[in-house]
Amino acid sequence: HTHSFKTSDNLMLRYILGEDDDMPTPTLFTEMDTLQHDGDEMEWKESARWVKFEEKVEEGGERWSKPHVSTLTLHSLFELRTCIQTGSVLLDLEGYSLPQIVDDIVDRQVADGLIGPELREKVSFVLLRKHRHQHKKPIHLSLADMGKSNNSPTSEFCVECNRKWCVSTCFSYDVSDPAQSRSMNDISDKPSTDQMKNKFMKKIPRDAEASNVLIGEVDFLDKPFVAFVRLAQATTLGGLTEVPVPTRFLFVLLGPHGKGKSYNEIGRAIATLMVDDLFSDVAYKARDRDDLIAGIDEFLDEVIVLPPGEWDPKIRIEPPKKVPSADMRKSVLNLNELGQVNGTGTAGGPGGGEDEEMFCGGLWLDIKRKVPWILSDFSQGFHIQSISAVLFIYLGCITNAITFGGLLGDATDNYQGVMESFLGTALAGTVFCLLGGQPLIILSSTGPILIFEKLLYEFCKSNTIDYMELRLWIGLHSCLQCLILVATDASYIIKYITRFTEEGFSSLISFIFISDAIKKMYYPINRVFKPDYVTTYRCECIAPDQGDHLSVTGPTLLPRVYLPSPCTYNITGLDWSQLSKKECVKYGGALLGNACKYVPDLALISFILFFGTYSMTVSLKKFKTSRYFPTKCRSLVGDFSIIISILVFCGIDYLLGLDTPKLHVPTEVKPTRPDRGWVVMPFGKNPWWVYVASAVPALLVTILIFMDQQISAVIVNRKENKLKKGCGYHLDLFWVGILMAVCSFLGLPWYVAATVISIAHIDSLKMESESSAPGEQPQFLGVREQRLTGILVFVLTGVSIFLAPVLQYIPMPVLYGVFLYMGVASLAGIQFWERIKLYLMPAKHQPDFSFLRHVPLRRVHLFTLVQIICLAVLWTLKSTVAAIIFPVMILGLMVVRKMMDLMFSQHDLAWLDDILPEKDKKKEKDGKKKKDHKRTKAAEPESDEEPKSPLPPPVKIPMDTIDLPSAPDPSVTPPTQPPV
């Protein structure tokens, strides 16, 4: 009976398909046409089509349904099996035109005695009726069409060549003269223009061939007429198919009236089979009827069955995100391993895929890996997405440059100011993006460096050491130390940076980003203002006491240096009440009044701009997956969401005309402090021992730079980003070191990889596949890995000085809104974050994460708790002066992670984190581990994301047919089998 056809099928299928499966068979496009009667007229009307999933013609709606998974009935599959068993099967028929093929089919049927010869003409006539296809029309045509027809549904089936339907030719049905209709068939041999114009063609692979399913009820038959035809050569059979694809297969089912529904289901069943990868292979290679039956049986054996009480058959199931590859089913020998595909290419920790290469050659290997991509590093940059990415990252960079420039200026008495910050960013960024190992990394000033500079300047001032010269020497030492780290392949340490460390670091940086952005939004609000007492609110400039004139000018002397106003101004002659706030302060007046410290509306408009920019960006990003507008338009809006939001809120700000703080860039190229030049001289100002001793602070800087740089690189090189050009940790570090030296000579700030902006850079360059078959989900393909966007960003930063007239319209709150977005976006998709959310969810509502299937919830919570505690400690530390050793604390994170090996089993850690490498002593075990790993995968078919570590070796269970005792009781017989 049926259940045991499995093993025999496997052997049979293997035989049919052949051991070597080198020549892939073409993709099949299947169209199902049903016979429509309108009085005496008949025609074939397209009722469904399959590329991979089913699309049905909605009769009343005159439209295609959404692509959906074909839900069949078991009944129809068994009926189909019977059809193939009893009908005519014509394999490798030489066919050049439909009439000839129809002749051959009918001849065979008559020869087999399946129909009487008197039906020959009638059957041929029916099979040669014209085919009407459902076409999508552009919407403007549909609108123009509106109101034209006021027809009832039946009149839609009239045979006029109206615009809704494309027909090849129109003939009237003359039943009295079959001979005439025989020659005057409705099918032309050439593809019609409608076929050629059909835009659906682009959804079908180029090499595709068609299979046509024809289902109809006729009055002259008293039993079904079934034929399955495979042509020797795929042939374009006129208007048979809606697209100009040559037909290879033909399935015909004609039967007496009254069972149309059942026939229809059989048609859907064969159509679904034809688009099944494995069955279509079988259909191409079958030598006889039995091979086809074996194919059906294999299909039956693999079908997924939903119980009728738990599912409504009327629900159209959306295509899944991923379907198992048919290759698994094709490798017939090990059918048991079905469902263990879904392979992620490279397992192992971040960058771990190239471990071997990286540690035995370092820099040289990095360069070797990068050279082949030189051309594509630029050519891949030419894409509309790049424009958005460049603008987005550019705005992020200059905001950063201005913020850090201002802070550095305060910290170093303008030895390094906004101007230096801009030039340094431009220089370092351009060089790194042009020559670095991972050009997606964006260099920027970071907090720890800022704190270091501040401490260094204070030290210099109190010890009267020349700051710029000392800094130069520290930079040189640090550069040297970096180069030593490069030479000794010290980047080995990143092997110990697992998800735990990565997540801790990037969350912390994101939080800092977010909190900085929010802190900038504080403006005082006048909360005691009462509109009724508006008459009492004022801010007046009060002249200083007459006797104090000389002493008052004292404190204002310094600022006056920078002001164009002449010092010779006669202070006593001033009309004090007419002075502006600045002037008042300048001339030593006192500002008196309850309105002085408030700017009305400023706080709230800033909040609106800040929060508005953020939420509009988020909404526009989401718009990408909405239902509205065509895909192209949506993805454009999604890509440019940040730019659009910035423009919109700059516009709002401009229209409101309130005096919000704006982005002001320097407009002249000169050092911020007039008493320094562009080049720092290495000798002359400090005693000689300073040159040597500076190696000690340089060590701190080196660790700082190294950790900051490498962990950011690890995050960028995450395997989730599917980078294809490989990493270049050594090359990265090499250039960071060189740039340190250069910047030190020029008196510019030092630069290192900026985590959040780099993540934003990657996010703005993500590629998705354009889905091919209708209903297939677009897949994340990877990132546009190129150097062009980075270079452009930094070149733009360099020339920002000339862009000042444009940039001054951008309010700072808008830019901080962008920062907020960057911070929040870089948190998204971190597993740590998902695990924190689990705390708030009752177990039954938790999403089906694979780690939850394999690790007890309380262990997951414990792991998350450890991470939260670490993060809290780091946050507390970074708020103190200890922030300078902040990157060193990452080492602390790695130590904590190492200790967690004691708290958690390796099994749990494999699911929640990665397994730490165990130095050389385990090196030889590596090969074995990988094997273990594979076996693990095989044993857990339900895991869609496999852990990166060995699980306990499972028992491999062959899933053969169950050996039940053959019934000793003669009353127990196999199910009754009525003859066909």
Add this chain to the structure above:
Amino acid sequence: HTHSFKTSDNLMLRYILGEDDDMPTPTLFTEMDTLQHDGDEMEWKESARWVKFEEKVEEGGERWSKPHVSTLTLHSLFELRTCIQTGSVLLDLEGYSLPQIVDDIVDRQVADGLIGPELREKVSFVLLRKHRHQHKKPIHLSLADMGKSNNSPTSEFCVECNRKWCVSTCFSYDVSDPAQSRSMNDISDKPSTDQMKNKFMKKIPRDAEASNVLIGEVDFLDKPFVAFVRLAQATTLGGLTEVPVPTRFLFVLLGPHGKGKSYNEIGRAIATLMVDDLFSDVAYKARDRDDLIAGIDEFLDEVIVLPPGEWDPKIRIEPPKKVPSADMRKSVLNLNELGQVNGTGTAGGPGGGEDEEMFCGGLWLDIKRKVPWILSDFSQGFHIQSISAVLFIYLGCITNAITFGGLLGDATDNYQGVMESFLGTALAGTVFCLLGGQPLIILSSTGPILIFEKLLYEFCKSNTIDYMELRLWIGLHSCLQCLILVATDASYIIKYITRFTEEGFSSLISFIFISDAIKKMYYPINRVFKPDYVTTYRCECIAPDQGDHLSVTGPTLLPRVYLPSPCTYNITGLDWSQLSKKECVKYGGALLGNACKYVPDLALISFILFFGTYSMTVSLKKFKTSRYFPTKCRSLVGDFSIIISILVFCGIDYLLGLDTPKLHVPTEVKPTRPDRGWVVMPFGKNPWWVYVASAVPALLVTILIFMDQQISAVIVNRKENKLKKGCGYHLDLFWVGILMAVCSFLGLPWYVAATVISIAHIDSLKMESESSAPGEQPQFLGVREQRLTGILVFVLTGVSIFLAPVLQYIPMPVLYGVFLYMGVASLAGIQFWERIKLYLMPAKHQPDFSFLRHVPLRRVHLFTLVQIICLAVLWTLKSTVAAIIFPVMILGLMVVRKMMDLMFSQHDLAWLDDILPEKDKKKEKDGKKKKDHKRTKAAEPESDEEPKSPLPPPVKIPMDTIDLPSAPDPSVTPPTQPPV
């Protein structure tokens, strides 16, 4: 062969289940336990359970999976069939304890020769091992548990009685002495405390019985041991089941090692079958093995098959929103009609279900319909949801009362002001909710009435007619006319109010609501303020010229009447610069300065409060369906979302302390205008002919009231709201008329149903089913139809005068935010709105609306376009003085709808709208139509929402087995059937 068991099965099943299916069989809870080995120890461990859907134990995660649809393999179903065919089937076994049952099973197996007698002890021993169940633990326990166990996955299977697992007793496995283990079985007879405490019990229906599936691999068998047992009486078998539910069925499958996976699938198959409504019926009623086989075959015939290439078997399918009822499958005779259930109770237009009743008796029938509900009208109000509803609607009502009161006061020189508005709202609302036909309707002032009053007052003033007296007479005439309309059953007209009219009206009202709310948000912003010139901003009070003193006091005389300040104040002695704005104006000073007309921060804080209240309400509503927090907590937050948002933003407003406009209610009960009393006298002030002539304007008011009232009632009574207590159009109108007269006597405004607030009232009282089986979706059950919330709202409105100290903390922008929410929410779910969205969607992204399946897109667009044009015309009209005839324009809408019968086919209109009744001449056709309708439904099984009109009569296709020609060629045989 298999495909043709259908017809014979049908007959057989009918026979098994019996013609009358009166006694329903209990619901089955199924638990599947698998045998676990740990060294020599063995125990049964729960691995999955079914109430309706499958829940699996996640091995590693130690948790229950989400409930999902059981996806089976065809293979396992066929293997199960074989198992039942060849194994032991013991029906109606007398069993009182597990050991005795096991004895019986083993005896039978030995008797049938299926196992040798030497295995008797071993099998019994295995079957009597203890059962370990997966229990959900509350999260705090899990957290406390954290870190306790650092076990590897294998150690989880140890037999200790740890807290994770509940075991009945602990025994060691002594394989050398089977006799001892025989007596010392692990099963106790009483339900354990863990069983009793299991909270899962509440998910299982009370009458439920259990079926236990035991699957295991053992080393002493060489062929499977299969037994299916039905007990004569459901018996609690100790710790066999995780919940204290008596066991009725037992399925045992033991087999040799190596095929555990296959056994597991068979176990899942039988478990899924046992929870299938139809199969469980069969299992209860089966008389022998063949009946069970027939049940399996019926199940197989109904299963839904997913092709392996289009679906990934690893995906767990979420339970669908609705599954077809098994009753359809049970009515075996007409199995073809499967899938046409989903019946919506009453078809026809809104309120159409009770047409017959409504037109032949009107008011009397309404009362008759309402009387039986008197008690439940109050008892159903006691629910926590009512509190939220009352507060929400109360705030809406008083905001409305204040807004309209203010406008009415302006329009009528305070003859009707805020005080009258409050009292009138309270009076009319309370009476209507207490006695009206549809107590969910909220009465309120509406725009057209306001305009009418304004015109009337102007007319009176210019013609020196007494306004209040004229108004009284108009009210009396109008009341009389309403009563005539009630008596003549004029509410018949609502039959012509189809979806088209309804949507047009409610969208328009919503738009007006939204635009009014937004308009209130305009405050001027000082856009020229420059912070630097803050010194020049001021607003000073300038004393009037000395010579103008007397003339200046002139214009301020009138306001001074209401001010407490004494007129004798010496103006010349004032320090003008110290005066507040109000005082300055009062004493005739001039305000001079550029700061006078601005209130800083007011515009923006108002915007933030307004928009914040709106968006927080929307987010909290959405929160109801999020994953976070337990369902109860979420639904509470969802229900109270508006109150929470109002409180939050009142708090923010309070903290910021800005002078936003607040809700000020009158605090004293006295007429707004001091020269009017509380009662209007009907005679004396106007000439006699005015009393008669006032019937003419009254006619306009009556039409106004009638249309406004009835269309709002139609919208409230929409069948989507699933109201159970019926409508009461005549009773509604009766009370509106009476209230008009009363209000006219008291000089209060007139009231009529307010669409938007009524919709909000209904929305806040919606009930959802508490889902029972895990995975079942909650269903919308209807609305808490009661009078309590309405009455409370209006009583609260009445006593608002005493609530003034609390209400004054509520800023008006927050309340307008609530208005915005009401307006937007009342738009949601309108099909018109969905159809407008379709314009923006490419056809392939459009949602699967049933009307899109049956009406061509361009016809849908055309229909929507007509609606949009109508709406635009109405909007334009209502912005002019023509607004007074606004409700009359609804008649215009109905005329447009009537004309659309010429543009659209009845088929299209049936899907997009409702079919208009065609007066008496078609009455006799009604019966016929309904029949047609039913046939249509039968023919279109895929439509989940049937149109309310006849479709062209379809051909009814019986879906029997296809009659294929019996093969004349002897080589074509049925599929080979290897013996079992």
